[in-house]
Amino acid sequence: MGLIQREIERTGIPTIGISIVREYTEKVKPPRSVFLKWPFGHPLGEPGNVAQQRAVLKKAFEVLYAAEKPGVIVDLPWRWRREQYHE
Amino acid sequence: MPLLTRLKNRLIARIVTRHPALSGMVVDAFEPLVLQDIPWTSLTKPLDECAVALVTTAGVHRRDQQPFDMHDPDGDPTFREIDAGTPRRDLMITHDYYDHTDADRDINVVFPLDRIGELVSEGVVGGVTRFHYAFMGHITGRHVLTLTHVSAPRVASRLKELGADIVLLTPG
Numbered sequence: 001m002g003l004i005q006r007e008i009e010r011t012g013i014p015t016i017g018i019s020i021v022r023e024y025t026e027k028v029k030p031p032r033s034v035f036l037k038w039p040f041g042h043p044l045g046e047p048g049n050v051a052q053q054r055a056v057l058k059k060a061f062e063v064l065y066a067a068e069k070p071g072v073i074v075d076l077p078w079r080w081r082r083e084q085y086h087e
Numbered sequence: 088m089p090l091l092t093r094l095k096n097r098l099i100a101r102i103v104t105r106h107p108a109l110s111g112m113v114v115d116a117f118e119p120l121v122l123q124d125i126p127w128t129s130l131t132k133p134l135d136e137c138a139v140a141l142v143t144t145a146g147v148h149r150r151d152q153q154p155f156d157m158h159d160p161d162g163d164p165t166f167r168e169i170d171a172g173t174p175r176r177d178l179m180i181t182h183d184y185y186d187h188t189d190a191d192r193d194i195n196v197v198f199p200l201d202r203i204g205e206l207v208s209e210g211v212v213g214g215v216t217r218f219h220y221a222f223m224g225h226i227t228g229r230h231v232l233t234l235t236h237v238s239a240p241r242v243a244s245r246l247k248e249l250g251a252d253i254v255l256l257t258p259g
Contacts, residue, residue: 001144001224001258003231007239008142008254010126011247017256029125030256040104040185041145043257044202047193053202060255061134061212070125 002028016064018043018056025073032067034060034074042080051085052078093157096183104186130253132213137252140216142242144224145190145197145259146182149173154181161228164238167221168245175200184225185259197257216249224259 001017002025009015009031019025019035020043036043036056045052056076063074146155148167156163169178178194180187190197198221206212220242226234246254 001222001256003226003235004142004144004222004239004242005254005256006122006126007235008243008246008256009128011240011243012128013140013243013246013251013254014128014130015254015256018258020258027122029122031125031127040100041187041190041259042196044196044199047189047196050202053195053199054205057199057202057206057255058211061253064253065130065134070127 002030002033005030014064016060016067018060019073022073022075029071031070032064032072034063034076036076036078038080046081049085051087052083054087055085092160093183096157097186100184101186132252134212134253135210136213138214138216138250139203139212139253139255140246140249140251141198141200141203141219141255141257142222142246143198143220143257143259144222145185145187145257146180146223147178147194147198147221148181149177150179151177154179155223157181157183159230161230162226163223164226164230164233165222166238166242169219169221171200171215171217171219173200180259182223182225182259187259190259197259199255199257203255213252216246216251218245218249220246 005015005017017030017033019033022035044056152167
């Protein structure tokens with residue numbers, strides 16, 4: 001995913017990626033990422049958990065605007081299935 | 088690729104999904120290109136004026152599109168163009184390398200079409216592009232170059248034509 005992200009950014013469009021494998025993201029070096037220590041296949045969280053999915057999206061956009069240097073990876077503190085999400 | 092190999096890949100995907108600590112094994116098996124520079128484009132507009140495009144590597148496609156090729160051990164470096172207004176029931180996932188049971192129940196888990204749509208209605212995000220794009224992850228060997236030199240640049244220039252101001256990428 002990071003390789004595609006790099007090509008899009010190179011074309012002149014700012015990008016933000018959601019990572020669930022930090023080691024991979026560190027190797028591929030996309031411009032901006034948020035990292036969640038969650039299982040494969042769940043970058044936005046659990047099925048039907050609207051508040052959780054919205055929280056991830058909003059955080060991703062926040063990091064997109066706040067990031068100042070290329071290659072930033074922001075670790076989100078949310079544990080898998082052990083958090084309450086509120087609007 | 089014989090059926091047995093596909094079943095093996097799916098089994099590994101299930102085990103790794105349930106036990107994320109094992110994901111390191113999968114990453115170690117994959118050695119990407121040596122990458123030095125990191126491309127960077129600055130944001131010029133506030134979020135509520137931006138058109139957002141989604142790009143996923145979760146193997147999402149419309150039911151009437153060619154599924155991703157699961158028989159090539161190096162993966163499928165092609166992409167699918169998905170109209171932002173595609174009804175959710177017309178979407179499906181073809182990807183043997185992660186357990187997409189949950190994403191099959193709610194596509195937003197990997198491809199947040201509904202969540203982005205809500206943020207647009209609420210005025211948080213300016214809008215979405217007419218099309219979003221989907222790849223299949225797990226690209227290795229000879230297909231890495233096809234991805235970085237053919238498919239990804241093609242999607243990038245398409246996104247530019249569509250007027251995307253921001254791209255959000257999600258894995259499988």
